[in-house]
Amino acid sequence: MLIWRSKWIRYCSLNFLQNCRRFTCCHVANKSPKVKDVHLLQGALGPPLELIQPKEKTLLPPLLKEVNLQQKKFADCILLTRVGNFYELYFDQAEELGPLLNLRVSKKKTSHYEVSMAGFPFFKLDRYLKILVEDLKRCVALSEEALRPADDFSSKNMYTRFVTRVITPGTLIDENFMDHFQSNYVMSIISQDSVNNANQNDNVSEGLNEKSSSLRIGLSWLDLSTGEFFSQTSDHQRLVGDLARIQPKEIVLDNRLQGVGSHPILESIDRSIYFVSYTPMQDWSFQQWSAYLEKEIEPTYIENCSIIEKRAGSVLLSYVSDRLLNSHTNLRAPIHVSLRDSMLIDASAMKGLEIRSSLQENRYTGSLLHAIKRSVTKSGSRLLTQRLCSPSTDISEINRRLDLVEVFIHRDQLRTEIRHLLKRSNDTHRILQRLLMRRGNAYDLLGLSNNFSIIKNIESLLTKTSSKTLKPLLNALYQHDALASLISEALNESALVRKRTEEEKEAEDIAAQSTELSESESIVSGAKKRTSVPENGFKQNFSDIWIITPTFNETLQNLHKRIESLLLSYDKLQNTLDKKFESKATLRKNPSKLYYVHMKSSNSLLLKEFMSVFPKATVFHTTKATASIQLPEWSSLGLELESVKSFIHQEEARVLQIIIDTVLEEHKKIRETANILDELDISTSLADLAAECEFSRPILDDSLSNTIIQGRHPIVEKGLKNKLLQFTPNDCLVGNSGDNIWLLTGPNMAGKSTFLRQNAVISILAQMGSFVPASYAKIGIVDQIFSRIGSADNLYHQQSTFMVEMMETAFILKNATNRSFIIMDEVGRGTTARDGLAIAYGCLKYLSDVNRARTLFATHAHELAEKFKAYKNIKCYCTDIIVNENTDTFTFDYKIREGVNMRSHGLRVAEVAGLPKEVLVAANELLHQTTSP
Template sequence: MALTAVRPAADITPAPGLDPVGATPMMAQYIEIKAANPDCLLFYRMGDFYELFFADAEIASRALGIVLTKRGKHAGSEIPMCGVPVERSDDYLNRLIALGHRVAVCEQTEDPAEAKKRGPKSVVRREVVRLVTPGTITEDRLLDPARANLLLAIGRRKTGEGAVAYGLAAVDISTGRFSLSEVPAGDLAGAIARHDPREIVLSEAIHADPALTRIWQESRAAIVPLAQAELEPAAAERRLREQYGVSTLDGFGQFTRAEIAAAGAALLYIARTQLAARPPLAIPTREDPGATLAIDAATRANLELTRTLSGERTGSLLATIDRTVTANGARLLAEHLAGPLTNLEAIARRHEAVAHLVENGPLRAGLRDALARAPDLARALSRTGLGRAGPRDLAAIRDGLAAAADLEARLSAVPDLPEDLVRLAGHLEQVDADLIATLTAALADELPLSRRDGGFVRPGYHPEIDEARILGQDSRKVIAALQARYAEQTGCRTLRIKHNNLLGYFIEVPQSIGEACLKGLQSEFVHRQTMVDAMRFTSVELGALESKISGAADRALALEAAVFDDLTARILAGAETIAEVAEALAGLDVAASHAELAVELDWRRPVVDDSLSFVVVGGRHPVVEAALRRAGEPFIANDCDLSGDTRGRIRLITGPNMGGKSTFLRQNALIAVLAQMGAFVPAAEARIGRIDRLFSRVGAADDLARGQSTFMVEMVETAAILNQATRRSLVILDEIGRGTATFDGLSIAWACLEHLHEVNACRALFATHFHELTALGDRLARLENATLKVAEHRDGVVFLHEVVPGIAERSYGLQVARLAGLPGSVVARAGSILKSLEKAERGRPARARIDDLPLFAALAPPPPPEPPPEDPLGALLDAIDPDALTPREALDALYRLKRQRAGRG
């Protein structure tokens, strides 16, 4: 399978003429391995460096800013080369992965000494041990601890009448998460945006579909198309069965063909990138359709839920509300925010858990203190299952389980816990105390990063390791102790134990007493050599000691490796339970985070029910309020009521720029998101009827990369809203129609407002500068007008940021222009032009223009055209046949026409 990325930072292709014929043995080996991994940068291990050659070296040199050198020649040309130290390779890998590259890590799999035995020109065996790709990394130093590292695979099936549905398999091998879902074609972009994957795997056919081109262009993820022949449905199901060692998938639930196809594609890609390693994935769970609030990609971007429009986490809603103290909790919080719930019972359970922790401050503080001591249990467990764990990962599992035991003890002492906290505490009860004790006894206080470094087993845990260490570290003391004992036994104070490369360790005594020593200890000493002035002996004990000393370091490492393998096996035996504990820790962290936030910022519990209510009292924008608080300024809270069946389902908001319209619109959308994700909200009170879809069209930007203007982008996003919004949806629209000519924009905004009212019948906030639209408040039953209060002061204005019923009298554009620093002459000239335009408009007020047009609600065919007014002159002309008139008759006809005209005059 060719792992071809659609959008890598640079195309990776072998340099022309890479033929192993004529190459040195080492370079021939490199070319052969590179040919098997053509679409990856090849990290080729040579001693303490990973070297890159040919095109790979040129790409890596530019990407990493490292020196490009040369090494020999191939096919008559010098070979470009660059390299990175093995001990710092993770840093370089991180940079390459961030740029969209994939890297094949090629290690030496043979001792150089063994290679030499095959001949002086033999090359050390090397093999690619793994492919490092954006969606399959597991190393802590390459991962963002607060962000899930998802690989998203996509499958497709026909649903009848030409329609298709897409299956999504979201896999995070750094934690073992595995979920499946299916969405209709229209929701695919929104589903991808919700998962926010690092890498997307799909068939070549799906990738080549013209209808989906825009999705791939907009995605931040690396895109990897796979050959269709490798993604047969039967093969996909077989991979799933083999992954979990089952003969049927019935026990996992009912999956659609598209979901199974996506799961199979994900497992295929993971197998190809991880090679021999098999990640311990959780049993796939199926997300029910409609279980989460549908938010399309444009709305997510407009509302800046998890990142700002510039792509930064800082300044987003997620960064503002995050009070988690664990990495696993931070990732779960982001997942909850990306997919707020629609199930009322589940939402209520989350709110109840948060409320309990808000009211019980000591419990909340104790939980957060214990959680802060819990390392990233989920990722440490995943690395253990992949065989990539180090001693610190084992310690992380130990400390995570110990924190879980502490949390369970705290929760068990609290009566009347809410259902969610009871459920989470139940998972913590499964902690294996014996495993914690074993890991505590086995692991030293100071731990190396890699098991290969040794020294991680605690002294006293394994006697043979202690002995080997003593021999390796204190061999002189051991030899001196043996020498003293032999000297005492023989009575020879000049007895010495020495060492040379020929004999190794030996006992040496003066020749004058050598025979006496030999006679006295014949059973122990064996004569080795007689010198002019000395005799040399050995003993069985000394020979055994020499063997131990010479292999002490290697033996200590081997014994520690065995201990490591034993500890790993014990951990993996309880992997399923440990994974549940990790999930429980994350759930507790999120609930405690929401509670801490609510107490800190005075957020209140919302009511989410099955009505069509939307009442927010004293609502605030969480991100803007946080920014104002840092500046020492207050935030002006505002109410919002979109609940009425007769009035107010749509609020039409007018007012000046800088008055706060966009802030008001966004804050109500964010309050709805927070409420349905299970958090408290920045408001004095909130009652929200369950929302199924959230749409936001706020702000404008060109999309020149796709050849779309500001207005085109605006219309595309507005079209999606009008085509998909339901009665349960919440729609936020700001300045529709402002990107085109005034009357074009006014007519589009007018028609959109009527469509929302009559067809979508949804709850909506509609901000506009077209004051003419406010007259619709008397004609659309469920529409109410609101405006932002402004206080005029001398030649300027003060924006009060207060939303009140009514209509804005002016737009105050000139005042805003003056505040922005436009030259005074420009502002003055604009003022005179504005007066002229307003004077011309007074004879045709907005009320008359609105009344002249029927409502969109009528949806009736246009009336027949009215008959034209009588035209006597036209009738006379129609009666004349010029070709049949004589000159005299033509002159008479002309006189008749003149008389007729004179008579009309």
């Protein structure tokens, strides 16, 4: 739509001479494919184009020649070629994708050619891009149409086409189908060995395998829709966790990895989830980066950025600029992500704690994010996700966030009013990025202007409070009064609303026309498919909607005055005709901008009379009942009107660009203010959550212990609430008296796993800056959260449950520090009881002797408690069931208490689950045999 709009402005800004040229050229174009006795063999219909003899190739119609060239140039892409109001697929791409896109594939015939093609109206581009890029995971090259420069005589064709952009899942900018509540990252991953081998032509995988145990990698990721740009140094073992945290839509790798069988990086990337592209290695200087950035790179970034990170950034920028071709990228200055600044949540913890998606159905509903999200803006939601996936380790930053939440908890009305205002705001980050990338329009300016007035209202609300905590936010809320009044003075808002309605109506008309397109239409006469404006009365036909206020500047004022006077001349001429010919003669303009008189009669006497009044007139067409007459007075008036109209369009486009440029001069301040709005959205929404769910403010310190009183699990609690059930809170004081490991035993279904997870979740929520589901929480800062929960077969990578379990356990034992928080749920379950016990014993011993992290370890193997009796740092806790001996029934109380539970009550749970009586009797018999002395 945007592309179309700007093209339309451009189109309209051409003066009438070009219109005349268009008319002639289209006419010529219709005739151009004079190819005799040659059958075009290509695509699905025959041998590929390159097999066509040179002589025959030159005989291809100009449009097909262009398509052929571009399909070869963008060989990995689906080429969508704009022809008039349509995007078309040609040759074998039409054959392949037409059916998938539900488009009719037609065989277009010219005198000798038969070519497959399929197309859709231009305004449906977003819908088809979504299918092609998001669902079918294909790259799309967009070939746009433009008027051939007047001095280009290389072809008779009026239009030429060139690829303006290649669209992949990670290079979306402002497509409607983007998820605005999520970031849209494209990420490059570069390994140390490929940097080492960059100047040699070595086999990358060979170099890697030797060192794969600790292969350093550089990561860089950016979101074109917001301009965010990050980099980080990591290692290949952490890559799965990094990916789970960042969740890029596309991954860019060194092209020497393409076709390589095994490589640690390739093994960490699940191809069923991630779209992978390859690109050549780059080593750009920071100076080269600057061309793609909106501002200088911070010196601290340059200091902290490792060589490998810099490579990753260079590769990413080069890839993106390749895909965007001529567009301006204008990214924000890069941010170095340090592993020390944030809590690392490993991949299995991300999954097991259901941070972004539920474990069972892998959906947002049922996730932690879903349980805590109350944000009302899109950018606020994106920031919330970032903070949840990457909680802070900086106590003062966490307290700053918590202070804000607390302020809003105590100010219900202020909170409600701010949230109400934020709900009406637009996504400044994405609007700004569109403007910076030269894709913005008048509607974007209106969106910003709306935000400026919201900021004003928020400022006046905040000014009324005496809170010191809110002062920094208030001070950073920049008012854009001058910009706001410039936009409101310049833009004609009601005209823009009307314009949008008209555009939608026009889109509907084109859609209706598209179904009526005849099969016999020539593929080379794209002009035929252009929308034809119905032959209305002249005034309706000329009713352009002016989006800039006519009095905005002197030029516009004069042009509008000129139009008014020309319209008066038109009225005068029409009046003369009405008087002389009894309203039989009407001044008209046809779709090709031909100005003529329409006579509702072809009576020769009447025509003669006409000629006597207007001796220079020429009758150029007659039917039984009508005549069309060229009237020089009308032609010159009409052409002058066209010319003035095109000047107004030009001036409007110029004014619009000036306003956009003026806005962009302040883009840094606009961005900073938008960040404050995001902060307000998050603080007020977390305050809402805390108030609604009775969360309390956590205390964070440098200790290595947790004191959580009456802790709850927000997801399980939410689920129980829906069934009108209550959650039983539990305390967790791990690390408080030298007991950094809690060994948890107890029956199935009695709440062990829930307890483990809730304590990890509470740490995450606290460190992201949220209140927590507990009546009291004091938490020593956690550097990494690890979890080994449940069974997760990874059949895609041919790994069994047990193998996955052992790999995850190994990763934890290798990486956890004494500041980490580990939950281990039934480690060793995937093998025989004997082996399982031995493995659990070994792990616990290692955790106790080496890692010394805060650990909650749930097991059915109560023998472990006996084995670690002497360990002061391992304390035993258990869950139990309450058995009613009279009725032989039991209930869970979900209470964690000190001690060891020797009975797992597996058979009772089996009975509740409905196992046949015979099975239970036999099982009981065996149980008694094995337990009796």
